[in-house]
Amino acid sequence: MVAPPTLTDLGHDIHFLALIESLPIAIYTCDERGIITHFNAAAVDLWGREPEKGVDQWTGAWKMFRLNGKPLPPEECPMALTLKERKEINSDEIIIERPDGTRRFIKANPRSIIDTTGNFAGAVSMLIDVTGTKVIDEERERLAAIIQGSGDAIISKTLDGIITSWNPAAEKLFGYTEEEMIGQTIMTLIPAELSDEEPAIIGRLRKGERVEHFETKRLTKSGELLDISLTISPIRNSKGIIIGASKIARDITTQKRLNEALRESDERLRMAIQATNLGTWEFQPNTGKLTWSEECRSLFNIPVDLNIDYQFFSKHVVPEDAAFVETEIQKALDYSGTRELNIEYRIRRSGDGLIRWVRSQGRTYFNDQNQADRFIGTILDITQQKNEELALKDSLELFQTMADNVPAMIWMSGSDKFNDYINKTWLEFRGRSGKQESNNGWLEGVHPEDKEKCIEVYRSALEHQNGFYTEYRLLRFDGLYRWIADNCVPRLSPTGEFAGFISACIDITDLKTMEQRKDDFIKMASHELKTPITSIKGYVQLLLSIYEEMNEDKLRSSQITVKSSLTTVSKQVSKLTRLISDLLDMSRIESGKLELSYSEFDPVLLVEETVQDVRHTTSRHTLVIHNKFEGALQADRDRIAQVMLNLLTNAIKYSPSANIIDVYISGDENSIAISVADYGIGIDKSDQQRIFERFYRVEGKNELTYPGFGIGLFISNEIIQRHNGTIHVKSEKDKGTVFTFTLPLMKENNVNE
Numbered sequence: 001m002v003a004p005p006t007l008t009d010l011g012h013d014i015h016f017l018a019l020i021e022s023l024p025i026a027i028y029t030c031d032e033r034g035i036i037t038h039f040n041a042a043a044v045d046l047w048g049r050e051p052e053k054g055v056d057q058w059t060g061a062w063k064m065f066r067l068n069g070k071p072l073p074p075e076e077c078p079m080a081l082t083l084k085e086r087k088e089i090n091s092d093e094i095i096i097e098r099p100d101g102t103r104r105f106i107k108a109n110p111r112s113i114i115d116t117t118g119n120f121a122g123a124v125s126m127l128i129d130v131t132g133t134k135v136i137d138e139e140r141e142r143l144a145a146i147i148q149g150s151g152d153a154i155i156s157k158t159l160d161g162i163i164t165s166w167n168p169a170a171e172k173l174f175g176y177t178e179e180e181m182i183g184q185t186i187m188t189l190i191p192a193e194l195s196d197e198e199p200a201i202i203g204r205l206r207k208g209e210r211v212e213h214f215e216t217k218r219l220t221k222s223g224e225l226l227d228i229s230l231t232i233s234p235i236r237n238s239k240g241i242i243i244g245a246s247k248i249a250r251d252i253t254t255q256k257r258l259n260e261a262l263r264e265s266d267e268r269l270r271m272a273i274q275a276t277n278l279g280t281w282e283f284q285p286n287t288g289k290l291t292w293s294e295e296c297r298s299l300f301n302i303p304v305d306l307n308i309d310y311q312f313f314s315k316h317v318v319p320e321d322a323a324f325v326e327t328e329i330q331k332a333l334d335y336s337g338t339r340e341l342n343i344e345y346r347i348r349r350s351g352d353g354l355i356r357w358v359r360s361q362g363r364t365y366f367n368d369q370n371q372a373d374r375f376i377g378t379i380l381d382i383t384q385q386k387n388e389e390l391a392l393k394d395s396l397e398l399f400q401t402m403a404d405n406v407p408a409m410i411w412m413s414g415s416d417k418f419n420d421y422i423n424k425t426w427l428e429f430r431g432r433s434g435k436q437e438s439n440n441g442w443l444e445g446v447h448p449e450d451k452e453k454c455i456e457v458y459r460s461a462l463e464h465q466n467g468f469y470t471e472y473r474l475l476r477f478d479g480l481y482r483w484i485a486d487n488c489v490p491r492l493s494p495t496g497e498f499a500g501f502i503s504a505c506i507d508i509t510d511l512k513t514m515e516q517r518k519d520d521f522i523k524m525a526s527h528e529l530k531t532p533i534t535s536i537k538g539y540v541q542l543l544l545s546i547y548e549e550m551n552e553d554k555l556r557s558s559q560i561t562v563k564s565s566l567t568t569v570s571k572q573v574s575k576l577t578r579l580i581s582d583l584l585d586m587s588r589i590e591s592g593k594l595e596l597s598y599s600e601f602d603p604v605l606l607v608e609e610t611v612q613d614v615r616h617t618t619s620r621h622t623l624v625i626h627n628k629f630e631g632a633l634q635a636d637r638d639r640i641a642q643v644m645l646n647l648l649t650n651a652i653k654y655s656p657s658a659n660i661i662d663v664y665i666s667g668d669e670n671s672i673a674i675s676v677a678d679y680g681i682g683i684d685k686s687d688q689q690r691i692f693e694r695f696y697r698v699e700g701k702n703e704l705t706y707p708g709f710g711i712g713l714f715i716s717n718e719i720i721q722r723h724n725g726t727i728h729v730k731s732e733k734d735k736g737t738v739f740t741f742t743l744p745l746m747k748e749n750n751v752n753e
């Protein structure tokens, strides 16, 4: 340590003062209270002001700051601390600010002054301006920080290619650490096939040239080849001689790939646009400029060089769509609107005037003031697609109309289990809405005994994706259960996949009843045929045994038996004949082969004859004819007799408690009407229309006891119809029945071919 200067050494020696004054280093002294006693010109220079001797305390500086930027009060400055603590202070750097605002970094090292008597007499301080070194240091640090923190690899090398610095980004990019690379040759990074690149670069550097954005390839430690952009600058020493180079390497592999991908996708997009004939357009609302691509122009059928504007475009939109198109475009151009366009409309092409369906899609780009700047988009001809859509819609509507109007009840389902379409006929049958019936709502109407079967059939059909036929009872709007035949087939999508089911259902209740009636008929017919045959067989055996005995006396005594037996046999044979001829007639009617054999006859006579025949069969009833007709009738006499017989036998059969049957004949010059009236059990209103149907027999506890096949009236009706006549019934339950048939008198009027 240097011994503190004595007062004799400082301040009181004129030469010494002159020396201090001339020193290029700032020096000042303070007394023990800190009042400035001396300072030299260098100090004034440094402070940028001249302190007042005997007044300024601690320092001559205008303002002082610590390195951290906080103000440093004068009483805490190194001089003040030395004086207060009376010891040597090795102060940190401090910053002083001059009145003109400039700042200097200084290092102060005040020393105490001990007078000749050994007393403390103040302090002297040397202020060393370290600003210069400070800036260089800072600069270097900043640079180093930049290099260290740079995302680009920064490498420096000598002109021989020996690496002298290697930043973390270089480490990351090439995979080598700083230790591995410093002192190594740059050739490590250069692929063999590019080895002559380096001498060329060095050559240019030697000439002081900078190599900028040189795109090449470099090897990483793992052997990967990178696309690199290099910027190489020469490094000169303080004398300006080139001693090396700094290199900034940027990995452009990703960028290159991106560019490549972008180019490819651009290309693909261009090709796609060409392939689809997608037109592109751009509209600048503020200039009114409209630009159309070639495809756009060919869609509108206009030449490539024709100048167009917005009006031109709107003129080509068909009038029906114009308002809609305009509104949508305005919404797209409005910052607070949709900002986007996606519409389908029709245009009328220039020249040929063809109407085309187009789809326009676009987006608006807005400027800083939220005004529409550019409105860019595409246009596509969708005529074909639209026509197909419309055709599909039409065919769907047609299907719907058809499906709603067919008498069958139709339902359709998707591949899930819900019905998604139910036709009008179904809904009318059920008297319910589509909403009520869909989603298995219809199942509510299925008869409880059939419901489980229905669900199972449907479930299994869904599982196997195949159709089915099933029968179940379904509640009709009037509260009656009706038998439904459900004939269901799977639906296939256009691509052949299972798409659900479609089914046509018909009410088969009547059919089922008819089947039932047929069964009953067969049972009854077998019985009716068997009874006379058994009876005939019995009597024939009896007659045979009488004949075999051949004894005169016996024969005489058997006369009564023989007569009654033969009568019975005859009766039974006629019954059989009638039955068989009825059956034959029915099958003739069914096959359309019931032929009429016309002749002219007196109808009154015919009525009398049949009434007479019937009178033999009943002892209870009196048959009375009331005739008001006179004339001839052209018809099939036997067939009309058959009708009369049927009406008369029915009248007798169904009026067991009555004893009169009236037959009325009336007519005019054109027609004749014949009625048979009885006073029997009568026919319920609901049955009156149906009794003319095949096998129809009124069901009820009383009627069951009457034998019959339910085909007599069916045949009678057919016979009258074939004569172009009419037959109808008037009846009241338990009061009686009147059957009336009318016939035209002349054949030419009554042949119903």
Ligand code: ADP
Pocket: 646, 650, 651, 654, 678, 680, 681, 682, 683, 691, 696, 697, 698, 699, 703, 707, 708, 709, 710, 711, 712, 713, 714, 737
């Ligand atoms: P059936 O052989 O059963 O008499 P029809 O076809 O002649 O067959 O008659 C059909 C049904 O019409 C009969 O079963 C009966 O119920 C009813 N019917 C026919 N005529 C009369 C009548 N005069 N009075 C009451 N019911 C009648």
